[in-house]
Amino acid sequence: MKKKGLILSLTVASSILLATGCSSSTSGSGDSASGKDSKLPAVGATIYKFDDNFMSYVRRAMETSAKGKVNLMLNDSQNDQAKQIEQVDTLIAKGAKSLAINLVDPKAAQTIVDKAKAKDIPVIFFNKEPDESVLNGYDKAYYVGTTSSESGVLQGELIAKAWEANKDKWDKNHDGKLQYVLLKGEPGHPDAEARTKYAVDTIKSKGIQVEQLAMDTAMWDATKATEKMDAWVSKYSDKIEFVIANNDGMALGAIASLEKAGYFSGDKFVPVVGVDAIPEALEMIEKGKMVGTILNDAKNQGKATVDLAANAANGKDVLDGTEWKLDDKKAVRVPYVEITKDNIQVGKDAYK
Numbered sequence: 001m002k003k004k005g006l007i008l009s010l011t012v013a014s015s016i017l018l019a020t021g022c023s024s025s026t027s028g029s030g031d032s033a034s035g036k037d038s039k040l041p042a043v044g045a046t047i048y049k050f051d052d053n054f055m056s057y058v059r060r061a062m063e064t065s066a067k068g069k070v071n072l073m074l075n076d077s078q079n080d081q082a083k084q085i086e087q088v089d090t091l092i093a094k095g096a097k098s099l100a101i102n103l104v105d106p107k108a109a110q111t112i113v114d115k116a117k118a119k120d121i122p123v124i125f126f127n128k129e130p131d132e133s134v135l136n137g138y139d140k141a142y143y144v145g146t147t148s149s150e151s152g153v154l155q156g157e158l159i160a161k162a163w164e165a166n167k168d169k170w171d172k173n174h175d176g177k178l179q180y181v182l183l184k185g186e187p188g189h190p191d192a193e194a195r196t197k198y199a200v201d202t203i204k205s206k207g208i209q210v211e212q213l214a215m216d217t218a219m220w221d222a223t224k225a226t227e228k229m230d231a232w233v234s235k236y237s238d239k240i241e242f243v244i245a246n247n248d249g250m251a252l253g254a255i256a257s258l259e260k261a262g263y264f265s266g267d268k269f270v271p272v273v274g275v276d277a278i279p280e281a282l283e284m285i286e287k288g289k290m291v292g293t294i295l296n297d298a299k300n301q302g303k304a305t306v307d308l309a310a311n312a313a314n315g316k317d318v319l320d321g322t323e324w325k326l327d328d329k330k331a332v333r334v335p336y337v338e339i340t341k342d343n344i345q346v347g348k349d350a351y352k
Protein backbone atom coordinates (compact mmCIF):
# COMPACT_ATOMS: atom_id res chain seq x y z
CA MET A 1 0.00 0.00 0.00
CA LYS A 2 2.72 2.38 1.02
CA LYS A 3 4.60 1.65 -2.19
CA LYS A 4 1.55 2.43 -4.29
CA GLY A 5 1.20 5.82 -2.63
CA LEU A 6 4.83 6.59 -3.35
CA ILE A 7 4.52 5.62 -7.00
CA LEU A 8 1.39 7.72 -7.30
CA SER A 9 3.01 10.79 -5.81
CA LEU A 10 6.06 10.29 -7.99
CA THR A 11 3.84 10.16 -11.04
CA VAL A 12 2.08 13.35 -10.01
CA ALA A 13 5.42 15.02 -9.29
CA SER A 14 6.93 13.99 -12.60
CA SER A 15 3.91 15.09 -14.57
CA ILE A 16 4.13 18.46 -12.89
CA LEU A 17 7.81 18.57 -13.79
CA LEU A 18 6.98 17.60 -17.35
CA ALA A 19 4.28 20.22 -17.56
CA THR A 20 6.53 23.00 -16.28
CA GLY A 21 9.36 21.81 -18.53
CA CYS A 22 7.04 21.99 -21.46
CA SER A 23 5.66 25.42 -20.77
CA SER A 24 9.09 26.91 -20.18
CA SER A 25 10.39 25.70 -23.54
CA THR A 26 7.33 26.84 -25.46
CA SER A 27 7.23 30.19 -23.70
CA GLY A 28 10.63 30.56 -25.19
CA SER A 29 12.64 31.71 -22.22
CA GLY A 30 13.45 28.46 -20.49
CA ASP A 31 16.53 26.33 -20.53
CA SER A 32 16.28 23.04 -22.35
CA ALA A 33 16.38 19.78 -20.47
CA SER A 34 19.87 19.14 -21.75
CA GLY A 35 21.72 21.60 -19.61
CA LYS A 36 21.25 23.52 -16.44
CA ASP A 37 24.75 23.00 -15.19
CA SER A 38 25.83 26.52 -14.34
CA LYS A 39 29.50 25.52 -14.25
CA LEU A 40 29.44 24.95 -17.96
CA PRO A 41 29.68 27.90 -20.35
CA ALA A 42 26.26 29.10 -21.47
CA VAL A 43 25.28 28.87 -25.13
CA GLY A 44 22.06 30.65 -26.11
CA ALA A 45 20.22 28.92 -28.94
CA THR A 46 17.01 29.37 -30.92
CA ILE A 47 15.22 27.04 -33.32
CA TYR A 48 12.86 28.78 -35.76
CA LYS A 49 10.07 26.45 -34.65
CA PHE A 50 10.19 23.20 -32.69
CA ASP A 51 7.21 22.00 -34.71
CA ASP A 52 9.32 21.29 -37.82
CA ASN A 53 10.03 17.69 -38.65
CA PHE A 54 13.65 18.03 -39.77
CA MET A 55 14.56 20.64 -37.15
CA SER A 56 13.37 18.32 -34.39
CA TYR A 57 16.22 15.97 -35.39
CA VAL A 58 18.74 18.82 -35.52
CA ARG A 59 17.56 19.87 -32.07
CA ARG A 60 17.99 16.37 -30.71
CA ALA A 61 21.55 16.24 -32.08
CA MET A 62 22.31 19.59 -30.48
CA GLU A 63 21.03 18.44 -27.09
CA THR A 64 23.08 15.25 -27.29
CA SER A 65 26.24 17.11 -28.31
CA ALA A 66 25.77 19.71 -25.58
CA LYS A 67 25.70 17.20 -22.72
CA GLY A 68 28.56 17.79 -20.28
CA LYS A 69 30.03 20.40 -22.60
CA VAL A 70 27.89 23.53 -22.47
CA ASN A 71 24.76 24.76 -20.77
CA LEU A 72 22.51 24.93 -23.83
CA MET A 73 19.68 27.42 -23.36
CA LEU A 74 17.42 26.37 -26.20
CA ASN A 75 14.38 28.38 -27.29
CA ASP A 76 11.43 27.70 -29.57
CA SER A 77 10.93 30.84 -31.68
CA GLN A 78 7.52 29.55 -32.78
CA ASN A 79 8.00 30.91 -36.31
CA ASP A 80 7.85 34.46 -34.97
CA GLN A 81 10.83 36.70 -35.79
CA ALA A 82 9.90 39.37 -33.22
CA LYS A 83 9.75 36.69 -30.56
CA GLN A 84 13.17 35.38 -31.62
CA ILE A 85 14.73 38.84 -31.26
CA GLU A 86 13.32 39.08 -27.73
CA GLN A 87 14.74 35.64 -26.98
CA VAL A 88 18.16 36.79 -28.16
CA ASP A 89 17.96 39.82 -25.82
CA THR A 90 17.03 37.51 -22.94
CA LEU A 91 19.80 35.04 -23.74
CA ILE A 92 22.38 37.83 -23.80
CA ALA A 93 21.02 39.18 -20.51
CA LYS A 94 21.27 35.69 -19.02
CA GLY A 95 24.97 35.60 -19.80
CA ALA A 96 25.20 33.55 -23.00
CA LYS A 97 28.86 33.34 -24.06
CA SER A 98 27.92 32.49 -27.63
CA LEU A 99 24.73 32.25 -29.69
CA ALA A 100 23.51 29.50 -32.04
CA ILE A 101 20.70 30.92 -34.15
CA ASN A 102 18.29 29.21 -36.54
CA LEU A 103 16.65 32.31 -38.00
CA VAL A 104 12.91 32.57 -38.53
CA ASP A 105 13.44 35.04 -41.38
CA PRO A 106 16.85 34.88 -43.07
CA LYS A 107 16.65 38.66 -43.49
CA ALA A 108 16.76 39.22 -39.72
CA ALA A 109 20.39 38.13 -39.45
CA GLN A 110 21.79 41.66 -39.37
CA THR A 111 19.63 42.68 -36.39
CA ILE A 112 20.93 39.72 -34.42
CA VAL A 113 24.53 40.33 -35.43
CA ASP A 114 24.22 43.96 -34.30
CA LYS A 115 23.07 42.84 -30.84
CA ALA A 116 25.81 40.22 -30.51
CA LYS A 117 28.55 42.47 -31.85
CA ALA A 118 27.69 45.16 -29.32
CA LYS A 119 28.53 42.66 -26.55
CA ASP A 120 31.35 40.92 -28.42
CA ILE A 121 29.42 37.62 -28.43
CA PRO A 122 30.12 35.15 -31.27
CA VAL A 123 27.13 33.98 -33.36
CA ILE A 124 26.79 30.66 -35.15
CA PHE A 125 23.84 30.75 -37.56
CA PHE A 126 22.59 27.36 -38.64
CA ASN A 127 20.14 25.83 -41.15
CA LYS A 128 18.95 29.15 -42.68
CA GLU A 129 21.89 30.81 -44.35
CA PRO A 130 22.17 34.57 -43.88
CA ASP A 131 23.43 36.87 -46.64
CA GLU A 132 27.16 36.77 -47.16
CA SER A 133 27.46 40.47 -46.33
CA VAL A 134 26.11 39.86 -42.81
CA LEU A 135 28.75 37.23 -42.03
CA ASN A 136 31.43 39.40 -43.60
CA GLY A 137 30.44 42.30 -41.38
CA TYR A 138 31.32 40.55 -38.12
CA ASP A 139 34.47 38.49 -37.61
CA LYS A 140 32.74 36.38 -34.95
CA ALA A 141 29.80 35.29 -37.13
CA TYR A 142 29.73 31.85 -38.78
CA TYR A 143 27.30 29.52 -40.54
CA VAL A 144 26.67 25.78 -40.21
CA GLY A 145 24.51 24.14 -42.85
CA THR A 146 24.81 22.76 -46.35
CA THR A 147 25.34 23.94 -49.90
CA SER A 148 21.67 24.49 -50.75
CA SER A 149 22.10 24.03 -54.51
CA GLU A 150 23.65 20.59 -53.99
CA SER A 151 20.34 19.15 -52.75
CA GLY A 152 18.57 20.42 -55.87
CA VAL A 153 21.21 19.02 -58.21
CA LEU A 154 21.18 15.63 -56.48
CA GLN A 155 17.38 15.52 -56.47
CA GLY A 156 17.31 16.40 -60.18
CA GLU A 157 19.81 13.64 -60.93
CA LEU A 158 17.76 11.14 -58.95
CA ILE A 159 14.59 12.14 -60.81
CA ALA A 160 16.32 11.96 -64.22
CA LYS A 161 17.76 8.51 -63.54
CA ALA A 162 14.47 7.10 -62.26
CA TRP A 163 12.53 8.64 -65.18
CA GLU A 164 14.90 7.22 -67.80
CA ALA A 165 14.60 3.76 -66.26
CA ASN A 166 10.78 3.83 -66.00
CA LYS A 167 9.47 6.22 -68.64
CA ASP A 168 7.60 3.47 -70.50
CA LYS A 169 5.25 3.32 -67.52
CA TRP A 170 5.62 6.78 -66.02
CA ASP A 171 5.13 8.89 -69.17
CA LYS A 172 1.38 8.36 -68.93
CA ASN A 173 0.37 10.53 -71.89
CA HIS A 174 3.32 9.26 -74.01
CA ASP A 175 4.38 12.76 -75.07
CA GLY A 176 8.01 12.20 -74.03
CA LYS A 177 7.75 15.03 -71.49
CA LEU A 178 7.78 14.81 -67.72
CA GLN A 179 4.71 16.58 -66.33
CA TYR A 180 5.32 17.53 -62.69
CA VAL A 181 3.86 19.33 -59.72
CA LEU A 182 6.25 20.92 -57.25
CA LEU A 183 5.74 21.50 -53.54
CA LYS A 184 7.98 24.35 -52.48
CA GLY A 185 9.32 25.11 -48.98
CA GLU A 186 9.20 28.55 -47.42
CA PRO A 187 9.61 31.22 -50.14
CA GLY A 188 12.85 33.17 -49.67
CA HIS A 189 14.47 30.32 -47.74
CA PRO A 190 17.79 29.60 -49.51
CA ASP A 191 17.10 25.83 -49.46
CA ALA A 192 13.61 26.20 -50.95
CA GLU A 193 14.74 28.57 -53.69
CA ALA A 194 17.82 26.53 -54.63
CA ARG A 195 16.09 23.14 -54.53
CA THR A 196 13.28 24.38 -56.76
CA LYS A 197 15.63 25.90 -59.33
CA TYR A 198 18.36 23.27 -59.40
CA ALA A 199 16.13 20.20 -59.37
CA VAL A 200 14.31 21.33 -62.51
CA ASP A 201 17.45 22.73 -64.21
CA THR A 202 19.27 19.44 -63.62
CA ILE A 203 16.46 17.31 -65.10
CA LYS A 204 16.52 19.53 -68.20
CA SER A 205 20.31 19.37 -68.42
CA LYS A 206 19.99 15.59 -68.77
CA GLY A 207 18.02 16.18 -71.98
CA ILE A 208 14.60 15.47 -70.47
CA GLN A 209 11.77 17.79 -71.46
CA VAL A 210 9.61 18.94 -68.58
CA GLU A 211 6.27 20.66 -68.15
CA GLN A 212 5.23 22.23 -64.87
CA LEU A 213 1.55 21.62 -64.16
CA ALA A 214 1.54 23.38 -60.81
CA MET A 215 3.87 24.77 -58.19
CA ASP A 216 3.08 26.29 -54.81
CA THR A 217 4.53 26.59 -51.34
CA ALA A 218 3.38 24.30 -48.57
CA MET A 219 5.86 25.90 -46.11
CA TRP A 220 7.76 22.61 -45.45
CA ASP A 221 4.57 21.29 -43.85
CA ALA A 222 2.89 17.91 -44.39
CA THR A 223 -0.67 19.03 -43.67
CA LYS A 224 -0.40 22.02 -46.00
CA ALA A 225 1.08 19.72 -48.67
CA THR A 226 -1.86 17.33 -48.40
CA GLU A 227 -4.25 20.25 -48.98
CA LYS A 228 -2.35 21.45 -52.05
CA MET A 229 -2.06 17.94 -53.43
CA ASP A 230 -5.80 17.28 -52.90
CA ALA A 231 -6.55 20.24 -55.15
CA TRP A 232 -3.99 19.23 -57.79
CA VAL A 233 -5.11 15.60 -57.87
CA SER A 234 -8.70 16.64 -58.45
CA LYS A 235 -7.65 19.13 -61.14
CA TYR A 236 -5.01 17.10 -63.01
CA SER A 237 -5.47 13.51 -61.81
CA ASP A 238 -3.42 11.19 -64.03
CA LYS A 239 -1.79 14.08 -65.90
CA ILE A 240 0.61 14.32 -62.95
CA GLU A 241 3.67 12.21 -63.76
CA PHE A 242 5.98 13.31 -60.94
CA VAL A 243 5.66 14.93 -57.53
CA ILE A 244 8.75 16.92 -56.60
CA ALA A 245 8.85 18.08 -52.98
CA ASN A 246 11.46 20.42 -51.46
CA ASN A 247 11.41 18.29 -48.29
CA ASP A 248 10.19 14.94 -47.01
CA GLY A 249 7.52 16.44 -44.76
CA MET A 250 5.71 17.74 -47.84
CA ALA A 251 6.41 14.52 -49.79
CA LEU A 252 4.69 12.60 -46.98
CA GLY A 253 1.76 15.03 -47.09
CA ALA A 254 1.46 14.48 -50.86
CA ILE A 255 1.52 10.70 -50.40
CA ALA A 256 -1.32 10.93 -47.87
CA SER A 257 -3.38 12.80 -50.45
CA LEU A 258 -2.48 10.38 -53.26
CA GLU A 259 -3.41 7.40 -51.10
CA LYS A 260 -6.86 8.89 -50.51
CA ALA A 261 -7.22 9.11 -54.30
CA GLY A 262 -6.40 5.42 -54.67
CA TYR A 263 -2.73 5.66 -55.60
CA PHE A 264 -0.16 3.08 -54.46
CA SER A 265 -2.63 0.22 -54.71
CA GLY A 266 -3.01 -1.97 -57.77
CA ASP A 267 -1.10 -0.29 -60.60
CA LYS A 268 -2.13 3.29 -59.81
CA PHE A 269 1.19 4.97 -59.15
CA VAL A 270 2.95 8.31 -59.28
CA PRO A 271 6.61 8.83 -58.34
CA VAL A 272 7.31 11.12 -55.36
CA VAL A 273 10.69 12.50 -54.21
CA GLY A 274 11.73 14.65 -51.25
CA VAL A 275 14.75 15.90 -49.31
CA ASP A 276 15.92 15.21 -45.70
CA ALA A 277 15.74 11.37 -45.37
CA ILE A 278 13.74 11.53 -42.14
CA PRO A 279 12.81 8.05 -40.85
CA GLU A 280 9.15 8.30 -42.01
CA ALA A 281 10.33 8.98 -45.56
CA LEU A 282 12.76 6.06 -45.48
CA GLU A 283 9.82 3.85 -44.53
CA MET A 284 7.91 5.09 -47.59
CA ILE A 285 10.90 4.32 -49.80
CA GLU A 286 11.00 0.79 -48.42
CA LYS A 287 7.28 0.41 -49.11
CA GLY A 288 7.77 1.63 -52.68
CA LYS A 289 5.63 4.75 -52.12
CA MET A 290 8.58 7.11 -52.53
CA VAL A 291 11.25 6.86 -55.22
CA GLY A 292 13.99 8.44 -53.13
CA THR A 293 15.16 11.40 -51.12
CA ILE A 294 18.30 13.41 -50.42
CA LEU A 295 19.88 13.00 -47.02
CA ASN A 296 20.09 16.28 -45.12
CA ASP A 297 22.40 15.27 -42.30
CA ALA A 298 20.62 16.54 -39.17
CA LYS A 299 22.98 14.80 -36.79
CA ASN A 300 26.18 16.32 -38.14
CA GLN A 301 24.64 19.77 -38.61
CA GLY A 302 23.45 19.74 -34.99
CA LYS A 303 26.81 18.49 -33.78
CA ALA A 304 28.83 21.02 -35.82
CA THR A 305 26.63 23.86 -34.54
CA VAL A 306 27.28 22.93 -30.91
CA ASP A 307 30.98 22.21 -31.53
CA LEU A 308 31.52 25.69 -32.97
CA ALA A 309 29.30 27.42 -30.41
CA ALA A 310 31.06 25.63 -27.53
CA ASN A 311 34.51 26.62 -28.77
CA ALA A 312 33.31 30.18 -29.26
CA ALA A 313 31.85 30.24 -25.74
CA ASN A 314 35.21 29.11 -24.39
CA GLY A 315 37.03 31.85 -26.29
CA LYS A 316 38.75 29.33 -28.54
CA ASP A 317 39.06 29.16 -32.29
CA VAL A 318 35.68 27.79 -33.45
CA LEU A 319 37.31 24.81 -35.17
CA ASP A 320 39.58 23.91 -32.24
CA GLY A 321 39.74 20.14 -31.68
CA THR A 322 37.15 19.40 -34.39
CA GLU A 323 37.32 18.01 -37.90
CA TRP A 324 35.04 20.66 -39.40
CA LYS A 325 36.33 22.99 -42.07
CA LEU A 326 35.24 26.52 -42.91
CA ASP A 327 34.89 27.56 -46.53
CA ASP A 328 35.69 31.05 -47.81
CA LYS A 329 32.28 32.22 -46.60
CA LYS A 330 33.00 31.19 -42.98
CA ALA A 331 30.60 28.27 -43.34
CA VAL A 332 30.79 24.61 -42.35
CA ARG A 333 28.90 22.73 -45.07
CA VAL A 334 27.74 19.19 -44.41
CA PRO A 335 27.31 17.21 -47.65
CA TYR A 336 23.96 15.88 -48.94
CA VAL A 337 23.67 12.24 -50.08
CA GLU A 338 21.25 10.71 -52.61
CA ILE A 339 19.14 7.97 -50.96
CA THR A 340 17.15 5.25 -52.72
CA LYS A 341 16.15 1.71 -51.78
CA ASP A 342 19.67 0.60 -52.76
CA ASN A 343 21.49 2.53 -50.02
CA ILE A 344 18.67 3.08 -47.53
CA GLN A 345 20.94 2.08 -44.66
CA VAL A 346 22.98 5.26 -45.17
CA GLY A 347 19.84 7.25 -44.37
CA LYS A 348 18.95 5.07 -41.40
CA ASP A 349 22.40 5.40 -39.89
CA ALA A 350 22.30 9.18 -40.19
CA TYR A 351 19.09 9.43 -38.13
CA LYS A 352 19.89 6.78 -35.51
Ligand code: GAL
Pocket: 052, 053, 054, 055, 127, 128, 189, 191, 220, 246, 247, 248, 249, 275, 276, 296
Ligand atom coordinates in the same frame (compact mmCIF):
# COMPACT_ATOMS: atom_id res chain seq x y z
C1 GAL B 1 15.58 22.54 -44.53
C2 GAL B 1 14.88 21.21 -44.40
C3 GAL B 1 13.39 21.42 -44.23
C4 GAL B 1 13.11 22.40 -43.11
C5 GAL B 1 13.94 23.66 -43.26
C6 GAL B 1 13.76 24.57 -42.06
O1 GAL B 1 16.97 22.35 -44.64
O2 GAL B 1 15.12 20.42 -45.53
O3 GAL B 1 12.73 20.20 -44.00
O4 GAL B 1 13.42 21.79 -41.89
O5 GAL B 1 15.32 23.35 -43.41
O6 GAL B 1 14.55 25.72 -42.17
Ligand code: CA
Pocket: 171, 172, 173, 174, 175, 176, 177, 178, 179, 241
Ligand atom coordinates in the same frame (compact mmCIF):
# COMPACT_ATOMS: atom_id res chain seq x y z
CA1 CA C 1 4.31 12.97 -70.24
